[in-house]
Amino acid sequence: MVESTKFAEFRRARRVWAVAAIHGEDGRLADLHERLKEGLEAGDRLVYLGNFLGRGNGVRAVVDELLSFRGQFLARPRAHVCDIAYLRGSQEEMWQKLLQLQMAPNPCEVLPWLLHHGVGATVKAYGGVVGHGEVAARDGAVSITRWTAGLREALNAAPGHAPLISSLRHAAYTEDGNLLFVNCGLDRSRPLSAQGDSFWWGSGGFQDIAEPFEGYRRIVRGYDPSHGGFQIGPISATIDGGCGFGGPLTAACFESSGELADRIEV
Secondary structure, eight states: OOOOEEEEEEEOOOOOEEEOOOOOOHHHHHHHHHHHHHHHTTTOOOEOOSSSSSSSOOOOHHHHHHHHHHHHTTTTTOGGGGGGBOOOOOHHHHHHHHTTTGSOOOOHHHHHHHEEETHHHHHTTTTHHHHHHHHHHHHHHHHHHHHHHHHHHHHHHHTTTHHHHHTSSSSSEEEOEEEEEEEEETTSSSOGGOTTTTHHHTTGGGGGGOOTTTTSSSESSSTTTTTSEEEEEESEEOOOOOOOTTTEEEEEEEEOOOOOOEEOOO
């Protein structure tokens, strides 16, 4: 297993709840949290599989809800900070790329691509105007820097938002080496420590995984770009119900053995 601040490790986990891509749908997240409180058992761990941001109109409210429920989760008896984790998803990765747009060699190409994939909702959530960004991209690095600085200021001004975004992990796993949680996919030809962007963009063949990867008997992802719905295979599990694309928000609970123990959809 990988010892790194990029990864979250759940120790002595009997069950782990995983929350799929949220995509700015704050109402669904609040409803899911209400249901989740009823299903939590002592010693349960919780991981959000990325893509909190983007697409929906409630991006800021989603982050506020994540922070609020974190307090409730940790207030439970014998709960510890290491029992809850948040993964970086493709939306969070694109948001970081947007905040560094002035460093891109071709910002006039990068910005439209990011906007096409849903980042515009996060821009608006933090007070940005997409049209101003498009003008800045044409004007050059100084204008882009001024525009992205405004977004950073708004992010930093929202209590707890910047610390949460900066603390996102690339993946999570259980101490016993049975469960692995990722955002979108992974490259089976690379070790876990060398996955890089594969966690966000390497979705190809995920459902075809038929043998354990580095010993992990269950690999769970929270976002499926092809929107194939909830699927449980011999090794892989996709729990994305399509939230942000007209589908429900899903949370799934897995036993340490890899078996599905519970499921919530709202």
